[in-house]
């Protein structure tokens with residue numbers, strides 16, 4: 001058999017790994033990797049659009065909304081990494097940070113929020129510094145590092161604050177966008193959308209981009225094809241066979257992170273057992289707890 005026919009189910013760049021020993025392949029299978037899919041690429045294109053938007057008084061904002069474990073953070077993180085210090089480090093002055101990503105702290109207030117920004121900028125601050133001081137430092141440093149777009153992940157944490165804190169933080173968001181004239185990108189669950197909608201002005205400026213649960217369609221089958229092609233098993237698993245695809249989707253309850261985790265765990269088992277192909281039994285097999293059951297156990 002020629003090398004070209006061997007491992008035809010794998011991407012050409014994955015094929016050489018299929019001859020590695022079990023331990024190396026298991027490590028590879030478990031390694032984080034970016035898997036592209038149409039909706040993610042569309043969000044990335046929208047983010048690119050925002051980044052190149054000319055400064056003006058009212059900047060457009062975007063809100064990435066979807067259930068937990070469904071790939072939201074992966075997308076904004078991919079975007080941030082793509083724009084690390086574009087154009088190289090300046091000879092002097094602070095490093096450029098085109099895309100700044102922070103997390104909305106839980107139990108949020110303005111002090112903690114600006115603290116999170118200073119943290120992300122690598123700027124130490126005292127927990128007891130006054131809010132105004134942190135706000136000044138955060139804005140000054142965002143200007144100095146030429147932040148062009150601010151991503152706020154876990155935006156739904158807004159709702160863990162009191163009504164007064166929520167109102168104040170929504171004001172801060174509005175103020176920050178105006179002051180720096182940069183687009184804001186919110187990321188969170190449907191609760192985040194609810195928080196934004198409680199402020200009429202912000203609601204008008206944030207365009208919601210849904211990242212819904214997965215259903216059994218062409219895009220899902222394409223995802224399975226990609227997954228199969230990047231996991232170095234020696235035999236094809238035919239994940240896109242209708243019964244197999246349906247079984248994975250139902251075990252994952254439509255959540256992207258679960259689809260990927262289930263296939264990865266099954267692939268590890270396929271290597272460990274020497275079977276080299278994912279069987280339907282491995283999908284249903286021991287150790288797989290459905291997300292909803294896991295939640296029930298956690299409660």
Ligand SMILES: Nc1ncnc2c1ncn2[C@@H]1O[C@H](COP(=O)(O)OP(=O)(O)OP(=O)(O)O)[C@@H](O)[C@H]1O
Nearest residue numbers: 033034035067068069070071072073074256257260
């Ligand atoms: N594009 C992708 N490529 C590869 N793996 C992915 C991708 N998207 C999601 N995953 C997998 O799914 C997991 C969950 O994704 P992510 O952390 O982005 O979810 P989330 O929507 O931000 O969830 P939460 O709301 O709980 O923060 C990731 O840890 C990763 O294993």
Ligand SMILES: [Mg+2]
Nearest residue numbers: 072073074153
């Ligand atoms: Mg996340």
